[in-house]
Amino acid sequence: SLFDEPLAIAVQGLGPRQQVTLRTSLRDETGQLFQASAHYQAGDDGELDLARCPALPGGSFSGLEPMGLLWALQPQKPFWRLVKRDVQSPFLLQLEVFEGHGERPGRLLAQAQHERAFLRDGVRRVPVREGRIRATLFLPP
16 A cells, blocks of 8 residues: 555454454664554454554553554654655555553464555656756656
């Protein structure tokens, strides 16, 4: 998906009302790790849809925040900022589902990797160097 598009996150196949911790992580272009986590409880049907299920207290955020696992990403290194320098390569987002809540994650139940791109297919990137002007022009297909 594109970086500015909403991401739908859902987990199926859990037990009824099972408590789980979801964690996202990504590494920036320098290799620095950013992570966020949230505690959830599956519904009676064993499904968890972040658009409908609020995060419970104890993680990086709480409440109904479908994109919380992305906006709450925090660096492991203090005062580090998530900056994208090469918009031609995507960020790789790792999503993990762990059993239970607590300081240490329980057993890993599921994981997935998702690419968050910055350029739609076909967009051309044109560097501009004119006098003292330095810029980049992005042209649609």
